[in-house]
Amino acid sequence: MNLQVNDSRTTAAAGGGFVREMLSLLKVNVREYGMYIALFVIMLIFSILTDGLFMSSRNISNLLDATGYIAVLAVGMTLVIVIRHIDLSVGYAAGFMGAIAAILLSHYGFPVYLTIPIILLIGVAAGLITGFLVASVGIPAFVATLAGMLIFRGALLQVTEKTGTINVRDEWFNAIGNGYIPAIAKVGGLNLSSLLLGAVAIILYILSEIHNRRNKLKYNFEVVSTSIFVLKLVFVSVIIAYITWILAGYNGISWTVVIMLLVVIVYHFLTTKTVLGRHIYAVGSNPEAAHLSGINVKKITYVVFGSMGMLAALSGILFTSRLQSASPTAGMLFELDAIAAAYVGGVSAAGGVGKVTGSIIGAIVMASLSSGMNLMGVGVSYQYMIRGGVLALAVIFDVMTRKKRS
Amino acid sequence: MDDYILEMRNISKTFPGVKALTDVSFKVRRGEIHALVGENGAGKSTLMKVLSGVYPYGTYEGDIMFEGREQRFASISDSVKAGIVIIYQELALFPDLSVYENIYVGNEVQRRGLVNWNETIVRAQQMLKKVKLDVNPETLIKDLGVGKQQLVEIAKALSKDVKLLILDEPTAALNENDSENLLQLLRELKQQGITCILISHKLKEVMAIADKATVLRDGRTICTLDAAKGEIKENIIIKHMVGREIEDIYPKRTNKRFGETVFELRNWTAYDPQLGRNVATDVNMRVRKGEIVGIAGLMGSGRTELALSIFGNPKAYRLQGEMYLDGKPVRFNHPSEAIREGVAYVTEDRKGNGLFLIQDIKWNITAANLPKVAAGGWINENEEIRVSESYKQALNIKAPSVEQLVGNLSGGNQQKVSLGKWMFVGPRLLILDEPTRGIDVGAKFEIYTIMNELISQGMSIIMISSELGEVLGMSDRIYVMAEGRITGELAIEEADQEKIMQYATL
Numbered sequence A: 001m002n003l004q005v006n007d008s009r010t011t012a013a014a015g016g017g018f019v020r021e022m023l024s025l026l027k028v029n030v031r032e033y034g035m036y037i038a039l040f041v042i043m044l045i046f047s048i049l050t051d052g053l054f055m056s057s058r059n060i061s062n063l064l065d066a067t068g069y070i071a072v073l074a075v076g077m078t079l080v081i082v083i084r085h086i087d088l089s090v091g092y093a094a095g096f097m098g099a100i101a102a103i104l105l106s107h108y109g110f111p112v113y114l115t116i117p118i119i120l121l122i123g124v125a126a127g128l129i130t131g132f133l134v135a136s137v138g139i140p141a142f143v144a145t146l147a148g149m150l151i152f153r154g155a156l157l158q159v160t161e162k163t164g165t166i167n168v169r170d171e172w173f174n175a176i177g178n179g180y181i182p183a184i185a186k187v188g189g190l191n192l193s194s195l196l197l198g199a200v201a202i203i204l205y206i207l208s209e210i211h212n213r214r215n216k217l218k219y220n221f222e223v224v225s226t227s228i229f230v231l232k233l234v235f236v237s238v239i240i241a242y243i244t245w246i247l248a249g250y251n252g253i254s255w256t257v258v259i260m261l262l263v264v265i266v267y268h269f270l271t272t273k274t275v276l277g278r279h280i281y282a283v284g285s286n287p288e289a290a291h292l293s294g295i296n297v298k299k300i301t302y303v304v305f306g307s308m309g310m311l312a313a314l315s316g317i318l319f320t321s322r323l324q325s326a327s328p329t330a331g332m333l334f335e336l337d338a339i340a341a342a343y344v345g346g347v348s349a350a351g352g353v354g355k356v357t358g359s360i361i362g363a364i365v366m367a368s369l370s371s372g373m374n375l376m377g378v379g380v381s382y383q384y385m386i387r388g389g390v391l392a393l394a395v396i397f398d399v400m401t402r403k404k405r406s
Numbered sequence B: 001m002d003d004y005i006l007e008m009r010n011i012s013k014t015f016p017g018v019k020a021l022t023d024v025s026f027k028v029r030r031g032e033i034h035a036l037v038g039e040n041g042a043g044k045s046t047l048m049k050v051l052s053g054v055y056p057y058g059t060y061e062g063d064i065m066f067e068g069r070e071q072r073f074a075s076i077s078d079s080v081k082a083g084i085v086i087i088y089q090e091l092a093l094f095p096d097l098s099v100y101e102n103i104y105v106g107n108e109v110q111r112r113g114l115v116n117w118n119e120t121i122v123r124a125q126q127m128l129k130k131v132k133l134d135v136n137p138e139t140l141i142k143d144l145g146v147g148k149q150q151l152v153e154i155a156k157a158l159s160k161d162v163k164l165l166i167l168d169e170p171t172a173a174l175n176e177n178d179s180e181n182l183l184q185l186l187r188e189l190k191q192q193g194i195t196c197i198l199i200s201h202k203l204k205e206v207m208a209i210a211d212k213a214t215v216l217r218d219g220r221t222i223c224t225l226d227a228a229k230g231e232i233k234e235n236i237i238i239k240h241m242v243g244r245e246i247e248d249i250y251p252k253r254t255n256k257r258f259g260e261t262v263f264e265l266r267n268w269t270a271y272d273p274q275l276g277r278n279v280a281t282d283v284n285m286r287v288r289k290g291e292i293v294g295i296a297g298l299m300g301s302g303r304t305e306l307a308l309s310i311f312g313n314p315k316a317y318r319l320q321g322e323m324y325l326d327g328k329p330v331r332f333n334h335p336s337e338a339i340r341e342g343v344a345y346v347t348e349d350r351k352g353n354g355l356f357l358i359q360d361i362k363w364n365i366t367a368a369n370l371p372k373v374a375a376g377g378w379i380n381e382n383e384e385i386r387v388s389e390s391y392k393q394a395l396n397i398k399a400p401s402v403e404q405l406v407g408n409l410s411g412g413n414q415q416k417v418s419l420g421k422w423m424f425v426g427p428r429l430l431i432l433d434e435p436t437r438g439i440d441v442g443a444k445f446e447i448y449t450i451m452n453e454l455i456s457q458g459m460s461i462i463m464i465s466s467e468l469g470e471v472l473g474m475s476d477r478i479y480v481m482a483e484g485r486i487t488g489e490l491a492i493e494e495a496d497q498e499k500i501m502q503y504a505t506l
Helices: A017-028 A030-048 A055-082 A090-106 A114-138 A141-160 A173-176 A193-218 A226-248 A255-273 A275-286 A287-292 A299-322 A334-344 A358-374 A380-405 B042-054 B076-082 B100-101 B116-129 B144-158 B178-192 B204-210 B235-242 B301-312 B335-340 B350-354 B361-366 B381-394 B412-423 B441-457 B468-474 B497-504
Strands: B005-015 B018-029 B034-038 B061-066 B086-087 B164-168 B194-200 B211-216 B220-226 B259-272 B277-288 B292-297 B317-324 B328-330 B343-346 B428-433 B462-466 B478-481 B485-491
Touching: A017 A030, A030 A358, A030 A380, A030 B116, A055 A090, A055 A173, A055 A226, A055 A255, A055 A275, A055 A334, A090 A114, A090 A141, A090 A299, A090 A334, A114 A141, A114 A173, A114 A299, A173 A255, A173 A299, A173 B204, A173 B292, A173 B343, A193 B381, A226 B100, A255 A275, A255 A299, A275 A287, A275 A299, A287 A299, A287 B350, A334 A380, A334 B468, A358 A380, B005 B042, B018 B194, B018 B211, B018 B478, B034 B178, B034 B204, B042 B076, B042 B086, B042 B164, B076 B086, B086 B144, B100 B116, B100 B144, B100 B317, B116 B144, B144 B178, B164 B343, B178 B204, B178 B468, B194 B204, B204 B235, B204 B277, B211 B235, B220 B235, B235 B301, B235 B343, B235 B497, B259 B301, B259 B462, B277 B301, B277 B462, B277 B485, B292 B301, B292 B468, B301 B343, B301 B428, B301 B462, B335 B343, B343 B412, B350 B412, B361 B381, B361 B412, B412 B441, B428 B485, B441 B462, B441 B468, B462 B468, B478 B497, B485 B497
Parallel strands: B018 B220, B034 B194, B034 B211, B086 B164, B164 B194, B292 B462, B292 B478, B343 B428, B428 B462
Antiparallel strands: B005 B018, B005 B061, B211 B220, B259 B277, B259 B317, B317 B328, B478 B485
């Protein structure tokens, strides 16, 4: 492994430059790192206020599991907001499709491996209908999805009317929201398979970073100095290791976390590395210019709403599985939590800006606030006010840094 | 005794990097119709914006005397209060409100904070009578034709007790009949003592109606012509309008050789269902390989619309006629189809619909042809940087890196990014719409050099431009458009500014 290539050039500012380089990197990327710093600060504060209870294995594990069904919605919502639309229907859509899943499993005895793809397909179909209304008919997304929200709410009531709450007894299905990766063995009270998974993640991360860096050097592009690079590798690896260690101390990594990670990874690569992703951001940045650049704006709108529908279905599956039942009120206000998570995560309502990784962090920030305040015994009334304040602050921070940059 | 209602003395106005007005003096006698003429960019609109307070006192130099008093307008409402009303080319009416609501919007007839609608309607009827418009005041604006809308605008001005009425290209969107009516109305208003400034490109109108005509050129007053002395004649006006020496900023192309016809339009007509009229009518044109074809004409003559109708028709015009590319009949229903066939269009409005301002240079350069830096849908980011880096160097885009946001670049550099974006598509036919609008002379020269370079590589260029110097300096052949039609075709050898202006103002 030869990381010393071109070091004479890339570390021209080395020596006293190390701190300077790090500060300038922080300054340039303040928007990006802002959220991570905010999350860190929130976690730190709660840890202190709850005497470490907040960062306990059990709490973090529960927190992440409870974030899952909002997080996947937030990922889809990010893209919807990036192309300057909104989707208010996803909450009850998730509730409705969770109920359909419960019905298929409990009343009709469908196996899990059939139920999940069917529900996801229904989700895509529902999303495409929204896409049709928005892109082809030309109805504002706010109105089209408000109508969708009412329809899904009604549909959810309809299918749960006779039975009320529908219980799900399928073990496999319920494991999605409650189960963990089997431990194989315990090492000093820690879950072995989770530890291994964490180790694999760290190795993959380091290898891909090194690969990227070598590629850049091959093209003779500027890269950060070796010391900063190593520092970053160590820093991120430590964080992954720490989270793994925490989770391994309880039941290990849950299937919900696995699914959430998969969704984030897939969407992260889709949005940042593919032509399709680039086209989505082009449509959001300037729809007219996108059209004149030969991009099919309609198609992109369909794709984004279709993906939103699929993720709403996934959210419904996660939620139903977690509760092991479908209820007539499932999905209420999920859409607003997802929208809040996306905005806290740095998505811009003006379009074209926002990352799915940001939105996931946004979702975790909001969930951390709830969890931490619950541990502290803060009343629900104050919780809402504080979360509202944080949402406003996040967007204010976003607007300020944007102004400063231009 | 001279009774001037308006005297603008030594007006200068500077924008960052550009001096728009230099020492302009402009005097208007009470009760006359005074035409203000000049090429696009001569400073007419800027002067009127200074007068109406769009550019408030303090942002320009010089004095404005109106009704014998010095005026220091801080905003448009100040100038309206003094009795100066401008009617812009793009009418400022609310299409979904009624005629009477439009006439009194912002000037409501009120008592104790409540609008008296009955009184409003009665007064509106009086105003409509003054402009000889026979419509029910409760009609919605969108149900009226453009000609009648124009009259509503004038009625609105009259309702504000106007003393000086300024009309900016009032007949640009009107048919002949409506134009004639409007001119007749202006004559009658003159009888009633209303002074009028008329900004118009149509010299026939100016000759028919103006008592005086002031010519602006390059932000300076050239002269004021007097109809009474027989000075308002087409050839005299045009001579003063264009009378500058063409500076030699146009790099010469050596050994011109034109090949086969690459692109051709036959009886091409584009109907805009939203406007309810043709934006291009019966256009015939052809472009040969290695040729720069200039399309001259005034603003609103349908050049951009023609280009859009060729380039995948994004505004969904109804099209008739034939288009040929390399002799093959083609028709594009989406810009992507045009791009696939090697047609590229650099828009006139680079900030509005040309570039992605919130994204960086490399992002913009590859935007129209991403698959070229991608394999199986995956973008090779390093290749993307390498490609855009090479365009940055070739086009001399001044920016610290290709990761610079395009919104932070100067106009000239933005235009180069635009060019790079379309060069990356590798087109056969490049349509440039106002390629040097709003950029400085140095950058202009660079863009002309790039155009010549592209031609030498076998590309063909259609260049739409309102700058006569540019059209004459760069084109090999020139079409002139007016009101959606090709009104003239000129070989470069026979073309001069006067001839183009004549065709353009037909």
